Amino acid sequence: MSERTVVFSAGPNSETSEKVAARLRAQGIEIVDEQPNMLLVSGARPAISKALGDSGGWKLTAETKVAPPRHPHESP
Amino acid sequence: MTMASTAATTASFDVSVTDASTGNPVKDAQIVAFTDFASRAGASAKTTANGRATLSGLSSSRALDRVYVYAPAGWWGYFATDTTGARVSQIKLKPIDVRDSSLLLTQLYGSLPAMAGTGVTVAIVDSGIDGTHPDLPNVSGGLNCVGDEVRDNPAAAQNWRPALSEGEHGTHVAGIVGGRGTTGGFRGVAPGVTMRSYRVFPDAGGGASNFDIAKAIDAAITDKCDIINMSLGGRAQDDLVDATIDRALNAGVVVIVAAGNDYRQPVDFPAAFPDSVAVSAMGRVGTFPKDAVGTSNIATPKGNPSTKDFVSDFSNFGPEIDATGPGVEIVSTLPGTGHGSMSGTSMACPAVSGFAAYLLGADPNLKQKIGADRSRALKDALYAACKPEGFGRDYEGFGLPLPSATS
Numbered sequence: 001m002s003e004r005t006v007v008f009s010a011g012p013n014s015e016t017s018e019k020v021a022a023r024l025r026a027q028g029i030e031i032v033d034e035q036p037n038m039l040l041v042s043g044a045r046p047a048i049s050k051a052l053g054d055s056g057g058w059k060l061t062a063e064t065k066v067a068p069p070r071h072p073h074e075s076p
Numbered sequence: 077m078t079m080a081s082t083a084a085t086t087a088s089f090d091v092s093v094t095d096a097s098t099g100n101p102v103k104d105a106q107i108v109a110f111t112d113f114a115s116r117a118g119a120s121a122k123t124t125a126n127g128r129a130t131l132s133g134l135s136s137s138r139a140l141d142r143v144y145v146y147a148p149a150g151w152w153g154y155f156a157t158d159t160t161g162a163r164v165s166q167i168k169l170k171p172i173d174v175r176d177s178s179l180l181l182t183q184l185y186g187s188l189p190a191m192a193g194t195g196v197t198v199a200i201v202d203s204g205i206d207g208t209h210p211d212l213p214n215v216s217g218g219l220n221c222v223g224d225e226v227r228d229n230p231a232a233a234q235n236w237r238p239a240l241s242e243g244e245h246g247t248h249v250a251g252i253v254g255g256r257g258t259t260g261g262f263r264g265v266a267p268g269v270t271m272r273s274y275r276v277f278p279d280a281g282g283g284a285s286n287f288d289i290a291k292a293i294d295a296a297i298t299d300k301c302d303i304i305n306m307s308l309g310g311r312a313q314d315d316l317v318d319a320t321i322d323r324a325l326n327a328g329v330v331v332i333v334a335a336g337n338d339y340r341q342p343v344d345f346p347a348a349f350p351d352s353v354a355v356s357a358m359g360r361v362g363t364f365p366k367d368a369v370g371t372s373n374i375a376t377p378k379g380n381p382s383t384k385d386f387v388s389d390f391s392n393f394g395p396e397i398d399a400t401g402p403g404v405e406i407v408s409t410l411p412g413t414g415h416g417s418m419s420g421t422s423m424a425c426p427a428v429s430g431f432a433a434y435l436l437g438a439d440p441n442l443k444q445k446i447g448a449d450r451s452r453a454l455k456d457a458l459y460a461a462c463k464p465e466g467f468g469r470d471y472e473g474f475g476l477p478l479p480s481a482t483s
Contacts, residue, residue, distance in 0.1 A: 010315070064312055066283050066286070068284075075120060076110065076119055
């Protein structure tokens with residue numbers, strides 16, 4: 001799986017995800033998943049950042065994983 | 077290879093694990109024996125249908141620093157120190173009785189009303205819940221938020237049941253929040269609640285994506301949940317989940333998060349975000365058998381004046397902790413029809429969520445509030461109900477939420 005980036009709304013007065021998604025698609029960015037407050041996109045981070053431009057209230061972050069709950073379970 | 081070293085590498089000893097009441101063999105008990113606990117040197121094996129397991133590489137006379145037996149559903153585990161293979165060759169596991177009044181959840185919250193939390197909905201963002209468990213009739217539905225399972229198969233969105241790999245966790249968490257068994261049977265903190273399952277851990281195992289966690293929080297807000305329980309976290313600070321928790325608070329939803337089980341490391345994220353209610357794990361001597369694994373989690377600081385109470389050795393701590401909850405040897409529901417004991421801040425967190433649900437359900441003035449006013453008021457009410465155990469601020473925040481503190 002290639003690295004993916006989350007583009008997300010960080011404020012109540014942000015542009016709609018539809019508008020942001022349309023702008024990204026117009027710049028050739030592949031949108032993997034679209035939710036009302038965030039988009040999961042694929043591609044090089046600089047290209048995504050450039051395509052996002054100055055979309056009010058939207059930010060970028062890497063898709064990361066939280067490990068499964070780790071219980072105090074000892075093993076050799 | 078010398079003869080001596082050949083003998084050392086081929087040494088082994090057998091352990092028999094049986095039910096202490098019936099003498100029947102116990103299958104799938106995980107035995108872990110350490111010759112040197114500090115370096116985690118040792119061996120492990122799982123019992124088969126005849127209740128026996130062979131630990132390879134260790135002779136029966138070899139000194140063992142520690143022995144742990146992690147039991148399958150229905151039994152307490154086992155723990156011993158400074159022993160030998162010969163001395164632990166026959167281990168008898170005590171069966172768990174969910175009606176036992178000495179269980180910690182029962183001691184702390186058994187006096188709450190039988191339908192505490194009525195009218196309140198709690199979201200469980202976790203590994204999925206078995207809504208067919210007889211003690212979980214109040215799981216009303218949910219959503220599979222694992223995007224990689226759902227994008228190519230929209231029908232999979234309904235798979236909010238336990239993940240096929242490592243899926244027990246969410247069902248145990250749900251039972252603590254609001255298990256509702258038959259009268260005299262198992263109960264969680266607030267049996268009157270409605271629960272919804274938002275699964276973020278994938279069937280294939282592995283971690284939960286921050287995108288999927290944020291999606292789960294947003295879905296819980298849309299579904300009008302009142303409280304979100306997140307017994308998950310890690311070291312990475314994530315702006316996406318932080319922004320989503322902020323959205324939840326502004327919608328009137330309180331987000332309660334486990335501090336993490338990294339043995340006294342800093343509080344994990346998202347628990348460490350200022351808007352989260354971060355929960356550490358405490359335990360109480362006498363609420364589990366003396367030879368259960370929980371004995372290994374007893375540590376300082378102890379309570380004052382209640383010296384039977386302690387902060388578990390595994391609990392993370394720091395200034396972000398808001399409350400502590402019962403998290404050592406907590407008995408709750410497991411997928412299927414059974415019950416088992418688990419330890420972790422993952423267990424302490426849903427106890428606090430259940431208590432918050434009780435407070436919300438019992439206070440019409442709180443329920444009338446909307447938006448950030450409501451979430452702030454519920455957090456204030458929760459903190460006001462906390463009783464300091466004497467552990468210290470970084471270990472317990474405002475303390476342990478208790479019914480007596482509210483009356």
